[in-house]
Structure formats: structure tokens, C-alpha cells
Amino acid sequence: MKKELVEIRFHGRGGQGAKTAADLLGHAALEEGKCIQSFPEYGPERAGAPIKSFVRISNCVIRVHSGIIEPDIVIVIDPTLLSSVNVKEGLKKDGFMLVNTKTGPGEVSKITGYAGKIYVCDATGIALQYIGSPVPNMPMLGALLKIEEVVKKESLIEEFKKKLGKKLKPEKMAGNIKAVEEAYNGVK
Numbered sequence: 001m002k003k004e005l006v007e008i009r010f011h012g013r014g015g016q017g018a019k020t021a022a023d024l025l026g027h028a029a030l031e032e033g034k035c036i037q038s039f040p041e042y043g044p045e046r047a048g049a050p051i052k053s054f055v056r057i058s059n060c061v062i063r064v065h066s067g068i069i070e071p072d073i074v075i076v077i078d079p080t081l082l083s084s085v086n087v088k089e090g091l092k093k094d095g096f097m098l099v100n101t102k103t104g105p106g107e108v109s110k111i112t113g114y115a116g117k118i119y120v121c122d123a124t125g126i127a128l129q130y131i132g133s134p135v136p137n138m139p140m141l142g143a144l145l146k147i148e149e150v151v152k153k154e155s156l157i158e159e160f161k162k163k164l165g166k167k168l169k170p171e172k173m174a175g176n177i178k179a180v181e182e183a184y185n186g187v188k
Contacts, residue, residue: 004060006150007068010053011087012077014042017137021077022053025141028151028159029057037062050078050085057150075144076100077123077136088114098144100124100136104188119147121187123179130179131172142180143187153184 008025012018019040026038037056042049054068072095076087079101091097096117099108102125105118121143123136131138138160145153157177165173 005056005058005062006073006148007071008055008057008073008075008144008150009068009071010055010075010077011081011085012051012053012137013081014049014051015135016077017135018051018053018075018077021075021137021141022055024156024159024163025144025151026055026057027163028155029055031159032151032155034059034151035062037065041067050081071095073098073144073148075140077140079103082108082111088112091116096147098140098147098187100140119143119187121183123183126179126182126186130182131175138176139179139183142183146184146187153180156180 010018010022022038026036029036035058039054041052056062070090070092072092074087074091074097076082076097076099079099081087093116096119097114098119100123101108101120102122105120108118108120109115121139123139123143124134126139127136128134141156145156157180160176
């Protein structure tokens with residue numbers, strides 16, 4: 001992590017793992033000795049409804065206690081939100097957007113009007129291949145860590161095992177870890 005404080009906003013829909021992704025990323029940072037804040041913002045509380053989830057990661061004590069208005073990084077887990085939610089809102093000029101999509105960065109730029117750095121990853125395709133379900137949160141975290149090492153990939157995987165190891169079947173655990181690796185190596 002290059003900056004003292006990194007603020008990340010996730011956009012997804014209920015059930016796609018945006019909240020879990022923010023929590024895992026934050027707790028992996030905590031295990032590395034960093035300070036964190038992780039919190040969701042819900043709209044209508046139902047599966048499929050748009051949600052935002054946030055995480056702050058810092059090498060110093062975090063003294064701000066408010067929503068993230070100007071994120072360094074925006075992660076869009078559900079590409080259908082690109083045309084229905086202002087995902088670029090407040091995104092810092094030197095920040096970047098990471099989008100779960102099969103299309104290229106140019107298409108994302110056309111849809112969102114964002115002219116800054118855009119990275120794409122077919123996280124849903126990776127999730128289907130390795131996990132067997134369309135839950136793209138873990139591949140998106142793998143892609144993020146390739147672009148910006150806010151935590152070490154190994155820390156994320158260890159936190160994933162710790163938090164979800166008893167909840168998921170061994171083949172789902174292994175699939176998620178493979179999905180993180182695949183996305184890490186395949187982000188564009």
C-alpha cells in the first residue's frame with residue numbers, strides 16, 4: 001500500500017458479496033497491523049437491491065468517522081449498475097475503477113463517462129468456472145490486489161479461510177482460492 005490512507009467503495013447488489021469483500025479486505029489489513037474501518041450502506045434491504053460497502057485501510061490511526069465521499073478506488077461487482085448508479089461519484093482523479101465485466105475499459109468509460117484509469121475482470125465468469133456459482137466478490141479482490149497491493153494476497157486468503165473455513169465446503173474453499181489466483185493473474 002503506497003498511501004497512508006486508502007478509501008475503497010464497492011458497488012454491488014445484495015447477495016453478491018460486496019459487504020463480505022469489504023469485511024475480508026479490512027480484516028486482512030487488520031491482521032497485517034493496519035488500522036481499518038469497514039461498513040455497508042444499504043438501500044431497500046432485499047437480495048438483488050443495490051448496495052454500497054466501504055473500507056478504509058491506513059498505516060496510522062483513522063480519525064475520520066463518516067461515509068467515504070471521495071474514494072481512491074471504486075469496485076463495481078455488478079456491471080448492470082454502471083448505467084443505473086453513478087459509480088464514479090467522488091472518485092479521485094488519481095484513483096481507479098475496477099469493474100466486473102467481459103467488456104473492455106473503453107466500453108466502461110463510455111457508459112460511465114469516467115476518463116480515469118479503468119481495469120476490468122470477468123469475475124463472474126471466473127466464479128462460475130472455479131466456484132460453480134455467480135458470486136464474483138473473491139475474484140474481484142484477487143484482481144484488486146494485482147492492481148494495488150492494499151494487503152498481501154496471502155493475508156486475504158488466510159483471512160478468507162479463517163472467516164469462512166467452517167461455513168464453506170472444502171471444494172468451495174479451494175474454488176474461491178483458485179478464483180482469487182485466476183483473477184489476480186487475469187485482470188486487464
